[in-house]
Amino acid sequence: MRALIPTAVEQQAVPRDIGLFEWLFDADTWTGPTGILTSLWDTVVMCTAVTIVATLVAVPAAAVMAHLRKGEVSTTWAVSISRAIPTFAIAALLIPWSLRRGWGFEPWPIFIALLLLALVPIYLTTYNAIRQVPQESIDAARALGYRESAVPGAVEFALAASVILTGVRVAAIQVVATEPIRAFLGGDGLGRYVRDGFGQNNNTLVLGGIILIGGLAALTGLAFVLLERLALPNGVRRLGRQQGENT
Amino acid sequence: MIAEARNPIIRWEWVVDEWDQIRAAITEHLTLTVLAMLLGIVVSAVLAAVALRFRWTMTPITATTSLIYTLPSVALFALLAPVFGNLALTTAVIPLAGYTLLILVTNTVAGFQAVPKSVRDAADGMGLTPTRRVLSVELPLAMPYIMTGVRIATVSTVGLVTVAAIIGQGGLGRLIFNGLSRAFWTPMTVGAGLSIILALTLDAILLGIAALVTPWTRRKAAT
Numbered sequence: 265m266r267a268l269i270p271t272a273v274e275q276q277a278v279p280r281d282i283g284l285f286e287w288l289f290d291a292d293t294w295t296g297p298t299g300i301l302t303s304l305w306d307t308v309v310m311c312t313a314v315t316i317v318a319t320l321v322a323v324p325a326a327a328v329m330a331h332l333r334k335g336e337v338s339t340t341w342a343v344s345i346s347r348a349i350p351t352f353a354i355a356a357l358l359i360p361w362s363l364r365r366g367w368g369f370e371p372w373p374i375f376i377a378l379l380l381l382a383l384v385p386i387y388l389t390t391y392n393a394i395r396q397v398p399q400e401s402i403d404a405a406r407a408l409g410y411r412e413s414a415v416p417g418a419v420e421f422a423l424a425a426s427v428i429l430t431g432v433r434v435a436a437i438q439v440v441a442t443e444p445i446r447a448f449l450g451g452d453g454l455g456r457y458v459r460d461g462f463g464q465n466n467n468t469l470v471l472g473g474i475i476l477i478g479g480l481a482a483l484t485g486l487a488f489v490l491l492e493r494l495a496l497p498n499g500v501r502r503l504g505r506q507q508g509e510n511t
Numbered sequence: 512m513i514a515e516a517r518n519p520i521i522r523w524e525w526v527v528d529e530w531d532q533i534r535a536a537i538t539e540h541l542t543l544t545v546l547a548m549l550l551g552i553v554v555s556a557v558l559a560a561v562a563l564r565f566r567w568t569m570t571p572i573t574a575t576t577s578l579i580y581t582l583p584s585v586a587l588f589a590l591l592a593p594v595f596g597n598l599a600l601t602t603a604v605i606p607l608a609g610y611t612l613l614i615l616v617t618n619t620v621a622g623f624q625a626v627p628k629s630v631r632d633a634a635d636g637m638g639l640t641p642t643r644r645v646l647s648v649e650l651p652l653a654m655p656y657i658m659t660g661v662r663i664a665t666v667s668t669v670g671l672v673t674v675a676a677i678i679g680q681g682g683l684g685r686l687i688f689n690g691l692s693r694a695f696w697t698p699m700t701v702g703a704g705l706s707i708i709l710a711l712t713l714d715a716i717l718l719g720i721a722a723l724v725t726p727w728t729r730r731k732a733a734t
Contacts, residue, residue, distance in 0.1 A: 350670030350710065353703035356687045360520055360696045441583040448585070448677055449691065458589045462677065467593045474586040481581055 280466050287472050298456070300476065307453040307480065311443055314375060315436045318382035323428060326390035331416045333395075349384065351377045351442050355449050369450025374443075381442060382435040389431025393424035426492065426501050433488035440481045444473075454480065518696055525697045533686070533701060540682025540709060543672045546604045548665055551611030558612065559619035569620070576613040584610070584674045592678045603675040610671060611664035618660025622653030655728055658721035662714055669710040673702070683709070 278287065287293055294300045358373035397420050405419045406412075421428075444455025457473025460466075492501060526533065558576070562569045587606040595602040626649045634644040676684030683702040690699030722729060 350673065350703075350706060352673045352684065353670065353687065353706045356691065356699050356703045359691070359699070363694075437581050441581055444583050444585040445674060445677075448688070455585055458585055458677075461589070462592075470589045470592070474583075474590055477583045477586045481583060485581075 277464055278466055278469050282468050284468050284471055287468055303452060303454050303456055307443055311439045314378040314382055314439050318379055318386055319432050322383045322386035323390050326387045327394055327416055327421055330391045330394035349381045351381050352445050374446045374449055378439050382439050385435045386431045390428045393427035394420045397423045426496055429492050436484050437481055440484045444477050520696050521700045522697045536682045536686050540672050543603055544668050547607035547668050550608035551615055555612050555615035558616050562620055563623055576616055579609045580613040584671055588675055588678045602678055603680040607668055607671055614664045615660045618656045622656030623649055626652045654725045662717045665713050666710045673706050
């Protein structure tokens with residue numbers, strides 16, 4: 265399939281007989297406006313923005329709903345659609361709307377579609393994690409003189425933090441894995457090598473793109489493991505593992 | 512680029528004129544979804560059986576299916592394109608089936624694990640052979656879980672089929688690409704809209720089938 269929409273910078277034709285490692289280790293592959301560094305930056309910025317916004321929206325919303333013991337129905341409903349958000353169709357439907365407002369093919373349609381994809385797992389994990397905080401812990405905090413207003417943040421959220429972070433990780437990996445369709449919707453990012461590889465009928469380029477995308481998804485998972493080690497106290501992490509085993 | 516005045520979000524004459532093309536896209540979309548689901552169900556049944564029989568395989572099976580699930584869809588379709596050729600059905604069906612495995616295996620295993628031990632003992636006590644016990648006691652009781660898995664997997668497959676358009680397949684996804692490449696919105700809206708409608712319709716049908724195969728769940732609240 266050819267490149268669909270004229271992108272800002274067309275990929276230079278890559279020789280078809282080039283070896284995969286020859287391509288990956290060529291300095292020209294990495295630099296310049298179509299280079300891996302630029303594409304990687306594009307993808308990382310988009311995925312980070314989506315994950316941060318989704319976290320900022322979903323975690324407080326789920327925390328409040330779980331604290332109030334409300335929204336059980338919405339959770340069940342969300343389970344069935346969580347795996348089913350048709351990111352590609354949603355982004356496509358948003359493109360005419362975005363163009364009419366003069367916002368172009370990018371980045372809003374794909375941003376919103378990815379945001380919807382990320383919201384669901386984060387909301388669900390947060391909700392369930394907070395609901396699983398033992399009632400005794402909350403009562404103990406009250407007995408120790410915590411104000412009622414401090415319960416959601418200092419007790420429920422703190423004890424659920426590890427599991428919540430797992431939800432964010434799942435969402436982030438899904439976003440990274442889905443973001444490459446952006447290259448087929450008028451954008452760039454790491455998906456461009458797969459798209460241009462098809463366009464130039466060059467399997468090396470396609471394979472290189474796959475390795476880069478897969479590598480980034482794997483690195484995202486690792487980054488969250490590190491983040492959890494750095495950000496959470498040992499006790500909370502242990503509690504998270506116990507909760508994880510119970511679910 | 513088509514003039515803006517002639518390029519509304521949807522132009523109904525186009526839908527009427529191009530109905531054959533749209534119908535062909537729906538058929539292809541359905542074919543890919545059904546084939547992927549059938550393959551996914553067969554493979555996940557085997558995996559779930561292995562995981563239930565040999566408990567130690569549970570972790571590697573879950574890990575592998577999770578890994579497949581997180582593989583970027585664009586990459587997985589692209590990866591198989593040079594192997595089976597761009598237009599081969601296999602190129603699209605194998606990744607699509609792969610993505611269903613995590614949901615199907617997880618739900619099937621959960622379903623069988625939810626069968627109370629007392630029920631299994633009762634079946635044994637009544638003299639059922641292990642095969643009969645699994646097929647006529649445990650399987651029906653696990654059915655609500657399995658059907659939930661099938662529903663989620665089907666809906667998500669319908670959405671993923673559109674992405675298969677990057678390898679020249681993908682039914683309604685091809686309409687989306689067609690519209691995009693010409694900046695002509697009607698095919699895009701039709702493709703995206705119909706793929707969402709198709710997902711909801713299949714979900715409703717499967718919900719009906721689930722109710723039919725588990726008539727007892729209608730009396731007490733379904734899980």
